[in-house]
Amino acid sequence: MxxxxxxxxxxxxxxxxxxxxxxxxxxxxxxxxxxxxxxxxxxxxxxxxxxxxxxxxxxxxxxxxxxxxxxxxxxxxxxxxxxxxxxxxxxxxxxxxxxxxxxxxxxxxxxxxxxxxxxxxxxxxxxxxxxxxxxxxxxxxxxxxxxxxxxxxxxxxxxxxxxxxxxxxxxxxxxxxxxxxxxxxxxxxxxxxxxxxxxxxxxxxxxxxxxxxxxxxxxxxxxxxxxxxxxxxxxxxxxxxxxxxxxxxxxxxxxxxxxxxxxxxxxxxxxxxxxxxxxxxxxxxxxxxxxxxxxxxQPDYPQELLPDFVPNSICDNKYMYQESRLQSNGHISSSRCPSCPPVHISCAHAHAHAGNPQRPSLCVSSVTEKQSVYTAVDCNCRIREDEGRSLWTDNQSHGSTSSSGDDELSWPTSFWTQFKVLSQRNFQEARPRMLSKLNWIQTVGLGVLAGLLWFQLERKEEALHDIQGWMFFSTTYWMLFAHFGALSSFPPEREVINKERLSGAYRLSAYYLAKMVGELPLTMTLPAVYHVISYPMLGFHSPSVFLTLLAFLLLNTIVAQSVGFFVGASCMDMQVSITISALYTLATQLFGGYLATNISPWLKWLQYLSMVHYAYQNMQIVEFSEGSPIMCAPQSKFEICANQTSIPVEEILKVQGANLPLWANTLVLLLFLLVFRVLGYVVLRYFRRPK
Ligand SMILES: Nc1ncnc2c1ncn2[C@@H]1O[C@H](COP(=O)(O)OP(=O)(O)OP(=O)(O)O)[C@@H](O)[C@H]1O
Missing domain, CATH: 3.40.50.300 (P-loop containing nucleotide triphosphate hydrolases)
Known part of the structure; x- marks a missing residue:
């Protein structure tokens, strides 16, 4: 080198x-x-x-x-x-x-x-x-x-x-x-x-x-x-x-x-x-x-710039241009001009006309390597040395632009290569940002704090509100974290992507898929750490419930990230995107099913737009049906406690007016994920194209 x-x-x-x-x-x-x-x-x-x-x-x-x-x-x-x-x-x-x-x-x-x-x-x-x-x-x-x-x-x-x-x-x-x-x-x-x-x-x-x-x-x-x-x-x-x-x-x-x-x-x-x-x-x-x-x-003004110059009709012009090859014997041979016999000019000849003997010319550099050089040939097949420089126009390709056009527009690398490289780059670029020291401290700190706040909860009606409090806090916290994380990471990334898209480096679809896949392990790491710390501190020990709750917490986080990415991609102005995000995430919390349960019928439909609502419902369904039963209080507010000692999950959810089963909530969350990811792509593809 x-x-x-x-x-x-x-x-x-x-x-x-x-x-x-x-x-x-x-x-x-x-x-x-x-x-x-x-x-x-x-x-x-x-x-x-x-x-x-x-x-x-x-x-x-x-x-x-x-x-x-x-x-x-x-x-x-x-x-x-x-x-x-x-x-x-x-x-x-x-x-x-x-x-x-x-x-x-x-x-x-x-x-x-x-x-x-x-x-x-x-x-x-x-x-x-x-x-x-x-x-x-x-x-x-x-x-x-x-x-x-x-x-x-x-x-x-x-x-x-x-x-x-x-x-x-x-x-x-x-x-x-x-x-x-x-x-x-x-x-x-x-x-x-x-x-x-x-x-x-x-x-x-x-x-x-x-x-x-x-x-x-x-x-x-x-x-x-x-x-x-x-x-x-x-x-x-x-x-x-x-x-x-x-x-x-x-x-x-x-x-x-x-x-x-x-x-x-x-x-x-x-x-x-x-x-x-x-x-x-x-x-x-x-x-x-x-x-x-x-x-x-003036006569030396370039003819191409004159108003009467007709650029498309090449044979009307004085010169045709052809690609030539510098051969190991130091001769330039042309082969592309159909009407002209092969042309041979020697390097010495080219030099003599170059005008500037000190200027390095194509002929000077390693003649042992076959190298393309370009000479202009007039329609009478005479070489024009154009001050030692050379011009090239593939006159044949003029007639066949469309046929060769596909090749010219093809990408330098396959979709798979682009996806692989961009996933690695996304992972490498996002890791210091998403797993920064501060994020670790925040996650571990909040995990411990939540664990201490709701430490060793008893499985009885008196503790029901606290158990729900931990679930609601966990889902909303990770929703906000993922949403605003995606939102703030997008503006600087957009500039790089726009630059690369304009230079035709890769397909948008490869970038988009790679972003989802490359950042996935990073997106999931911190909520998982939080869950590992805080959930056992609550005093619950069922491994299957632990894992299922984790799965829903992660799904909720990924959905929130998709929404954040969509808002970030749509809004060019950071202030606007923050306002929209604050409105949406706060409304999502209000209609999540924990803060307000007696919602007026004319407003109730809004809870179906709240992603937290679905995740929170699912966590309750899993915890209260798979985990140990919640025992009724002596003065229970649940009517069913008159006939039995524990509260079934349906009764707990009925109070919140929620009636969708686990699979339906999961399906809606997956639809949220899909719809916002697709919308994010559509926005980048059609509405926020780099100019
Ligand atoms: N998007 C825009 N909206 C309004 N005015 C613009 C915009 N882009 C460029 N201009 C104006 O056009 C003029 C030329 O801008 P340009 O950036 O091309 O200048 P420049 O010669 O490259 O300047 P410099 O040497 O300072 O970089 C400037 O007066 C600039 O304010």
Whole structure:
């Protein structure tokens, strides 16, 4: 692994891993006339640009000028008012959205996992099943090595409560997660923010090398790059109030500003200079924007951005693009253009035209490994070397998008792999939260307290209310614990899931099932501990009753968790979800059958919506029918005590107006479980889709 880093700082995948990661498909990104309105405010106006494979485009501009909005648009995360976004001349569609790697400005992770665990789970989820576990782990090692993350790989991600990775390390971790899949197009929002100048330079040179040696298309937004970093960019898109102030080669931006009478002082960082200009007076900004519009008439303006360019009719265009292979003899042979004979160009030839002999080119790197490279071939079958870079459009796939579409939309891993990995991750991520030291103390403390409060109860009518009190307290306490636990865990988890769903990492159904299964042992641990402590202290010793009561306590807890998850998934606002939850759980207690027994007939139906009602009834049915009999008091309030010495369970329940048998209560609880789990899924699937 270290050898990789020694000979190159770029991400260079070993041949056998590249084979699993799928064919290298460079992407040409063309966005034209993009206008975006957010909340009735026009953020972007007629923004255009082209980025070719191997190029690094920097999007710059003052804060709030629309850089992030542009990346959101390019990744398909916001609607365009007008304009188009094309990748290899295909409109941005679901297939492409999944292929784009978008490194967000915010670093969204599960904060309790270490960096290595985070990357390992990402690799297991996002790298294809055809790769073995060992190969995936090797891949993780390689990425960690390339991004210089060895020293912090076992540090937790952390948050403001518990410190973990530094800001710069988090940023690199964010990029590492995306690099794992060897994406063809990378969009990075402020990758250098929070990094010191050395770290920023090192990161940008990694990206630059990555773009050039692997034919990747990279778009980054940057605030105020150093002069060194600025000159690494191939192209610059300068935004000013959501409009294009400059689009073109970085090495021509100074000439552009000179052309409108704004000269950069010697030894001045051009990046600082141009940012100062676009932050200038309204009049100055208008001048720059109108000069940028004029520049569209220049001959070197990309033809793809011209209004009369027809993107779909490839043969009307000057160039067809074809995939070629770099062979061990150093020749590039093409095989995909049906109308052209195989093309052979030598590396030396390609170099000679590359213009920049220092720039690492595809031909330079290990010619012994067969490597895909991409050349543009015009309709007369002449090679176009496009400044040493290459373009690719699978013109054959244009005609057969639909047939290949299914493959493109298929998931990287099977449902079973996703379920297995996500269950493990859910378990690992939720364990510190659900079984925290504080939760243990709370559970053991309350178990002991409840045991002491209802210690060694006698089986007689006088103690009946206390026995019921323990049951009611147990069911309501665990209902609240599970409900609010699920509710509070959801908002941070939602962000991670949305990010992963947007990148097409896994099916929602696999996540959802894995969440249920992965957290199940954790959900059941604490109520079981409470029950083990408190129930024997009551003085009851029937093992079968002990186990059956435990089963109902656990069922009640899982049902409450489902309701909490559903409310958490439905409400985006935490305050709203807390209010709804408080209303529902308190009403559930009121109608549970313990606090109020003489409920008016017109309100009585509400008890059937109370999950506690069913669990509490079942616990009474089991305790009072299977356990030792409850002896009548000398002055009993039960009429039946006139004829017998003990109180049957039916008489106890009749007082509460409950009449459903054990199996019916159990069935209703199971229906609660099923309905709320399904509703939670439906909400995530259809109403809270990530945008
Ligand atoms: N959802 C939204 N609702 C209202 N205004 C928004 C929304 N999203 C973005 N904006 C506004 O759009 C403008 C551009 O936002 P954007 O985040 O794209 O800017 P930026 O150039 O990336 O800024 P920075 O460099 O500070 O990150 C800002 O003025 C912002 O307030």
């Amino acid at each position: 270290c050898a990789c880093r020694a000979d190159s700082t770029s991400v260079h995948f070993p041949a056998e891993q590249r084979q699993h990661l799928g064919p290298l498909k460079p992407v040409e990104l063309v966005f034209s006339g993009v206008s975006v309105t957010v909340n009735r405010r026009r953020i972007l106006r007629d923004v255009s640009g082209v980025v070719r494979p191997g190029e690094l485009l920097a999007v710059m501009g003052p804060s709030g000028c629309g850089k992030t909005t542009l990346l959101n648009a390019l990744s398909g995360r916001c609607r365009l008012d007008s304009g188009s976004i094309r990748l290899n001349r295909e409109c941005l569609n679901k297939k492409w959205k999944r292929r784009i790697c978008y490194v967000l400005q915010q670093d969204i992770f599960f904060t309790d996992l270490t960096l290595r665990q985070t990357l390992e789970y990402a690799a297991r989820l996002r790298l294809p099943d055809s790769m073995s576990y060992t190969q995936k782990m090797q891949h993780v090692d390689h990425i960690i090595d390339v991004l210089d993350l060895e020293s912090c790989q076992d540090t937790i991600i952390g948050d403001y409560l518990e410190r973990g990775l530094s800001g710069g390390e988090k940023k690199r971790a964010n990029i590492a997660c995306e690099l794992l899949t060897n994406p063809s197009l990378m969009l990075l929002d402020e990758p250098t923010s929070g990094l010191d100048s050395h770290a920023a330079y090192s990161l940008m040179s990694n990206l630059k090398n990555y773009a050039e040696t692997s034919g990747k298309t990279v778009v980054v937004t940057v605030h105020q790059p150093s002069s060194q970093i600025f000159h690494m960019f191939d192209k610059l898109l300068l935004l000013c109030n959501g409009q294009t102030a400059y689009f073109g080669a970085v090495n021509k931006v100074v000439d552009f500003f000179n052309g409108i009478g704004l000269s950069v002082m010697p030894h001045y960082n051009p990046a600082d200079f141009i940012l100062e200009q676009v932050k200038g007076s309204d009049e100055l900004r208008e001048r720059i924007i109108s000069a940028s519009r004029q520049a569209r008439n």
